[in-house]
Amino acid sequence: MIRAYVIGFVSSLLLTILAFVCVQFQLLSGTQLLLAIGVLAVIQAIVQLYYFLHLGSEAKPRVRLMTFLFMFLILLIIVGGSIWIMHHLNYSMMQMTPTEKDYYMNSQRDKGF
Amino acid sequence: MTDCMLFASLFAVYAVSQTATANLPGPKDLFELPLVMLETGLLLLSSFTCGLALVMASRGKINHLLGFLVATFILGIAFLFVELHEFRTLISEGYDWSASAFLSSFFVLVGTHGLHIFIGLLWLLVLIVLLLRKGLSEKLQHKLKLFSLFWHFLDLVWIFIFTIVYLGGVAI
Numbered sequence: 001m002i003r004a005y006v007i008g009f010v011s012s013l014l015l016t017i018l019a020f021v022c023v024q025f026q027l028l029s030g031t032q033l034l035l036a037i038g039v040l041a042v043i044q045a046i047v048q049l050y051y052f053l054h055l056g057s058e059a060k061p062r063v064r065l066m067t068f069l070f071m072f073l074i075l076l077i078i079v080g081g082s083i084w085i086m087h088h089l090n091y092s093m094m095q096m097t098p099t100e101k102d103y104y105m106n107s108q109r110d111k112g113f
Numbered sequence: 114m115t116d117c118m119l120f121a122s123l124f125a126v127y128a129v130s131q132t133a134t135a136n137l138p139g140p141k142d143l144f145e146l147p148l149v150m151l152e153t154g155l156l157l158l159s160s161f162t163c164g165l166a167l168v169m170a171s172r173g174k175i176n177h178l179l180g181f182l183v184a185t186f187i188l189g190i191a192f193l194f195v196e197l198h199e200f201r202t203l204i205s206e207g208y209d210w211s212a213s214a215f216l217s218s219f220f221v222l223v224g225t226h227g228l229h230i231f232i233g234l235l236w237l238l239v240l241i242v243l244l245l246r247k248g249l250s251e252k253l254q255h256k257l258k259l260f261s262l263f264w265h266f267l268d269l270v271w272i273f274i275f276t277i278v279y280l281g282g283v284a285i
Contacts, residue, residue, distance in 0.1 A: 001171070005164035012157055016275070020150050023280045034281060041276035045269060052164055052265040075121045082125040 008051025015044040116229070120270050123222040127278065130214035139215065140282025143208060145199070149279045152195050153271065156230075159188035160268040167261045175249050182241050185264070189234045196227050219278065226274060229267055236260055 019040040022028060028036055049055040049068075056065055096104065131140070166181035200220070203209070210220040240260055243253055 001168045002165065005161060005168065008164070009157065009161040012272075013154070016150075016153055016157065016272075019276065019280055020146065020153075023283055024146055037276050037280045041272055044272055048160075048265065048269050048272070052160060052268070053262065071117055075117060078118070079121050079125045079128070082122075083128050086129040 004051045004054075008047055011047050011051075012044050015040050015047070116266065119225070120222075120273075123218070123225060124273065124277065127218040127222050130218045131282070138208070140219075140278070143203060144279050144283055146279065146283060148195065148199060149275060152192055152199075153275050155188050155192040155195065156268050156271050159185045159192065160265055162188065163261050163264045167257060170249065170254050170257050173249065175244070178249065179241070179244060182237065182244070186234060186237050186241065189230055189237070193227060193230055193234070196223070196230075200224075222278065223274060226267065226270055229270075233260070233264055233267060236263070 019037045022033060022036055022040075026033070050057070055068060056062070058064055162181045162184040166178050166185060169178040169181060200223075203216075208216055210217045237260060240253070240256060243256070247253070
């Protein structure tokens with residue numbers, strides 16, 4: 001039992017420090033850097049879920065694991081979907097000039113939105 | 114699970130309004146990474162001591178259990194203290210939550226996490242008092258288990274705040 005927590009703690013700490021060093025000293029740049037810290041965070045999340053929250057170590061009908069995975073799916077849809085929609089909205093609005101934007105907003109208001 | 118949804122929506126809000134800084138300094142200029150690294154270390158360590166407390170509870174070693182619970186409590190307080198210090202510095206420099214959409218979403222996301230930590234600390238205090246007054250019963254063991262779930266979950270959320278808000282904000 002103690003072993004699990006020590007492994008979880010030490011590896012989490014190492015992963016955190018690694019991510020911190022990458023950013024602080026700009027070891028990579030741009031998208032690569034973002035990708036690297038993203039991957040490090042996901043690894044750490046899995047480590048903590050396994051060693052701290054003991055997910056995946058229960059007996060056969062893995063109800064908790066299934067619940068977690070289902071929640072994760074919903075989460076992905078909500079967060080990913082929102083970002084996608086909002087980004088697209090920004091993108092569509094970007095094509096308009098300010099006057100066009102005003103006109104569009106006013107026409108939407110007149111429709112009652 | 115519901116808490117996950119709450120944080121997920123706040124993350125989505127943050128991701129959308131991250132760039133809406135209203136011509137004020139963005140994440141890159143405002144955040145102090147070493148300070149945030151300290152917060153991360155404190156929270157990670159408290160998660161660790163909380164786990165050890167649970168092990169001691171299952172072994173019935175009350176003194177060790179008490180020690181680890183108190184350590185968790187102190188580390189949690191230290192985390193909150195550093196976070197409040199960070200908030201105060203930002204606000205005193207004029208970057209409060211009404212300054213821009215980015216700052217609003219930042220304060221809401223990180224503040225909600227801080228509030229959870231605060232509530233977790235109250236919960237922990239109650240557990241410590243219960244342990245002192247009534248000893249380690251089967252019921253209390255279960256309560257400790259539930260608390261540790263909550264606490265580890267908050268640590269997990271913090272990793273994503275640390276990565277997405279702080280590291281991601283500085284990296285761009």
